[in-house]
Amino acid sequence: MLIPLVCCFHPKQKPDVQKTIEYLIALNESQTRWFVAREAIHLGHGGIKKICELSGLSEPTVAKGIKELKSKEKLCEDERIRRLGGGRKRLDEKNPEILAILSDILGETTAGDPMGLLRWTSKSTYQIRDCINALGYSISEDTVGRRIKEMGYSLQENEKTWEGVSHEDRDSQFIYINNLAKEYVADGNPVISVDAKKKELIGNFKNSGRKWMPKGSPKEVNVYDFPSLSEGKAVPYGICDIQKNKGLVNVGISHDTAEFAVESIRKWWFHFGYKQYPKADKILICADGGESNGYRNRLWKYNLQKLSDELPLSVTVCHYLPGTSKWNKIEHRMFSFISMNWRGEPLMNLETVINLIGSTKTKTGLKIQALLDTESYKTGIKISDK
Numbered sequence: 001m002l003i004p005l006v007c008c009f010h011p012k013q014k015p016d017v018q019k020t021i022e023y024l025i026a027l028n029e030s031q032t033r034w035f036v037a038r039e040a041i042h043l044g045h046g047g048i049k050k051i052c053e054l055s056g057l058s059e060p061t062v063a064k065g066i067k068e069l070k071s072k073e074k075l076c077e078d079e080r081i082r083r084l085g086g087g088r089k090r091l092d093e094k095n096p097e098i099l100a101i102l103s104d105i106l107g108e109t110t111a112g113d114p115m116g117l118l119r120w121t122s123k124s125t126y127q128i129r130d131c132i133n134a135l136g137y138s139i140s141e142d143t144v145g146r147r148i149k150e151m152g153y154s155l156q157e158n159e160k161t162w163e164g165v166s167h168e169d170r171d172s173q174f175i176y177i178n179n180l181a182k183e184y185v186a187d188g189n190p191v192i193s194v195d196a197k198k199k200e201l202i203g204n205f206k207n208s209g210r211k212w213m214p215k216g217s218p219k220e221v222n223v224y225d226f227p228s229l230s231e232g233k234a235v236p237y238g239i240c241d242i243q244k245n246k247g248l249v250n251v252g253i254s255h256d257t258a259e260f261a262v263e264s265i266r267k268w269w270f271h272f273g274y275k276q277y278p279k280a281d282k283i284l285i286c287a288d289g290g291e292s293n294g295y296r297n298r299l300w301k302y303n304l305q306k307l308s309d310e311l312p313l314s315v316t317v318c319h320y321l322p323g324t325s326k327w328n329k330i331e332h333r334m335f336s337f338i339s340m341n342w343r344g345e346p347l348m349n350l351e352t353v354i355n356l357i358g359s360t361k362t363k364t365g366l367k368i369q370a371l372l373d374t375e376s377y378k379t380g381i382k383i384s385d386k
Contacts, residue, residue: 024055032057034075037065091143098137102147105131170321177286177318184284185243190277191284193330194265196256196292197236197249197338200347201225209343221346234353236338236370237261237292239268240330244276245366247334249357251350252373258300260377261292262307267371269311282314288328289319298383337362 024032036055040047040062048062068075091098105128123131125141125148132139181191205225213219222229235252237260248271250264265285273280287293293300295317308315320327342356350372357370 030075033061033065034069035065036062037069041066041069091139095137098132098139099147099151101132101135101137102128102144103151106148106151106153170324173321174324174327177320180316180318181284181286184282188277189280189282189284190273191242191286192265192268193240193242193286193328193333194261194293195238195288195325195328195330195335196261197238197335199256200234200236200353201227201230202232202234202347202349202353203230204346204348205230207342207345207347209340211344219344219346231349234347234350235260236353236357237264238330238334239265240334241268241272241276242329242333244272245333245364246272246276247330247366247368248272249338249368249370250373251353251357251370252375252377253350254376255379256292257377257379257381258292258297259303259381260373260375261300262303263373263375266307266310267373269313271369271371280313282316285315285317286328287317287319288325289322293317295319299381302383334360334366334368337366338368 023035027035032055036051036057040051043050048059048066051057051062052059105123125144128144128148129139129141132144184191204221206221227233232253235254235256236249237252237256238247238249240247248264248268250260250267252260254260269283273283285293289295304315304317307313325331338357338360341360342353345352345356347353347356354370354372357368360366360368
């Protein structure tokens with residue numbers, strides 16, 4: 001018969017795990033099944049999972065007990081009650097060498113710190129099962145998964161934390177850039193952050209992210225994103241004025257070249273700069289160390305000199321160190337909000353790109369203007385030593 005016990009899984013109280021284990025040990029199979037089933041019903045939604053975690057029993061066992069409790073038939077104990085330790089033996093008890101084989105297989109493919117509490121493997125449970133079965137044993141992928149977890153392994157994805165080897169003067173260089181920027185701001189001169197955003201294909205292509213739509217009516221886009229299916233590409237180059245919290249994105253249609261980058265800065269000056277900084281005599285540009293505005297790019301320096309002669313402004317460029325591009329303020333002060341604004345929206349044409357960039361705003365008052373640059377910028381232009 002079912003022994004009446006005080007419920008120790010009350011949802012508003014912390015479960016008494018030790019007391020529960022003592023109860024379960026005192027019961028036979030049928031009584032244990034009915035007891036945990038009653039507690040699962042009492043807990044309501046999620047009760048079966050919680051009971052299984054506390055008792056160590058399987059969900060089918062608890063589900064069977066619930067079915068028996070709700071049945072109109074009279075509860076009766078099983079005709080055969082197994083003695084303690086009865087039932088099918090664990091596979092590793094019958095074949096203890098399997099754990100050693102499993103450890104060897106995992107050891108061959110383990111990555112990361114071998115002294116860590118958690119390790120991970122590049123092989124799936126199905127592949128490991130096949131390796132062990134090929135040696136003459138019989139094991140399922142579920143059993144492999146359980147044993148792997150017991151050995152301290154878990155499924156994990158990559159985590160972006162490694163930036164590369166840091167320069168020994170990294171901090172001092174950041175301090176130099178920061179102090180220089182403060183001097184420019186104090187003198188009423190502009191400090192801008194520049195960079196090129198990822199090129200975007202124009203057409204009915206999937207754009208990362210989700211947006212609210214009528215249920216069951218997602219926008220249908222092309223399965224493939226081959227450039228040959230597009231109507232061209234958009235090359236956004238941004239200039240962010242941190243002081244004024246304003247920015248400009250020059251959307252090109254050809255290539256991200258140094259000439260295009262400097263032209264974007266020139267447009268920013270004639271649309272915003274000279275109005276916001278009428279007394280400015282110099283400008284500080286903070287940029288990454290590579291691509292169109294790279295520190296080794298002669299075409300970048302050549303066109304900056306032409307820009308300086310035209311304005312006239314004294315132009316100073318501070319390049320961020322390798323591996324620190326995420327410190328470029330335009331990344332998290334402007335580009336990130338543009339990406340959020342057009343998430344889940346196919347960039348059908350250039351007009352869509354311009355409108356979505358231009359409509360990007362934040363609670364802090366960020367305003368962005370987008371311009372279309374239809375000029376064709378050539379690649380491969382060389383600047384001689386002379």
